Amino acid sequence: MKKSMILLAGAVMILASACGGSAKKQAADEADSITATVYMGVKTIRLDSVKATWIRDNSHDKLMPVGLFDQNASQLADSLGLKDGIPSSVSTFLVETGGKRILFDTGVGASDSQLQTGLKALGIAPDEVEYLYLTHFHGDHIGGMMKGDTVVFAKAQVYASKAEYDAWMKMDAEKKAQVVKTMEAYKDRLHLFEFGDELPGHVMAIKAAGHTPGHTAYQIGKLLVVGDLMHGAALQTVNPDICASYDMDKQEAVATRRILLDYARKNGLTMAGMHLPMPAFR
Structure with missing residues (x-):
């Protein structure tokens, strides 16, 4: 078959x-x-001239524990029949636009991670990825950039916000160890941008701070890549004030979530989120 x-x-x-x-x-x-x-871990949509493909990185179904969220979440989860956990994912997105091939985030990079399986199913080798655009530096977003001490995407130009880079470089050595190792490995191809910059492929970098200091959303036409704007969409679309414990600045994360959800709704944008339930378009 x-x-x-x-x-x-x-x-x-x-x-x-x-x-x-x-x-x-x-x-x-x-x-x-x-x-x-x-391979059921990919789904492609087309938004005008933008071709966007969701690639699942998690190897098994993923539920976010209700306890991951603040105290406002428990009652809402119960009312939605989600007391066993909130449907989620670890996702990446491949965007092809204007003749450019861009991968947004790289997943965990664990032994059972599925990013490379997804790329292979699409007929794409790691060396054929031209650009890596990072939403932020948590391990489930940059982990797939390295395999041991070897870079995985040997020809990709890497883009990340300067605010994110600067903030992590000021953190404790143990906390930033993976970030330092990864950015050093890609240093000859690392580009730091300011929020509001237009990147190759007519991609707009949008401030989405709160989850991390330099957390970035990206808009490509009618597609809005929102990174970790939401960890439990079933809860946070109903009540955007609910935060996951991963959000570094919860007050700013709430403000960002409200702004971007409203922006996407008013402009008819399709959101691509790294922890939206599979397939991770909304």
């Missing part, structure tokens, strides 16, 4: 090259559907 699906995917690609306009788009959509059938 798997072999037949792969052969069918090849036929779809041939059809796409032979036909024009709408036929190409239909064939591409079918190819994406086939890819998702072969």
Whole structure:
């Protein structure tokens, strides 16, 4: 069965090259559907000229414990029938736009992480990723950049906010050890930006601080990559004032969450979140 699906995917690609306009788009959509059938950890959507693919990094279903959230969460979770945990994920996103291939975050980088499986299912090798855009420096977002002492994305240009970099460099040595090792390994290709800068691929870097000091959201057309804006969307879309214990500055995290949720709603944007329930588009 798997072999037949792969052969069918090849036929779809041939059809796409032979036909024009709408036929190409239909064939591409079918190819994406086939890819998702072969490996269920990917889902591709198209928003005008932006092609965005969710890639699951977690190997098993993920529930965030209710106790991870502040005291306002328990009663709401019970009322929603979620006392056993809040559906979540560890996700990354591959965006193709303007001829550029951009990976947003890299997951945990654990032995059972699925990012590389997802990329392989899409026919993409790590060396073919041109850009890495980081939402922040927590280990479940930069862990996949390294395998031991070796860089995984050997040709990628890495972009992160200067505010995030500067804040982590001031932290205790033990807390920042993974960050220092990773950024040092990529130092020749590391680019630090200011909030509001436009990055390659017409990607706008948006201040989303609170979860971490330099936490960044990215807008590409109608897509808004929101990183860790929410760890438990079922709770936090109902009550944005609820915070996870991971949020470093809870007051600022709440303000950011309210601003970006409202911004996405008013502008008809699709959110891509690293801990939204699978598939992590909203």
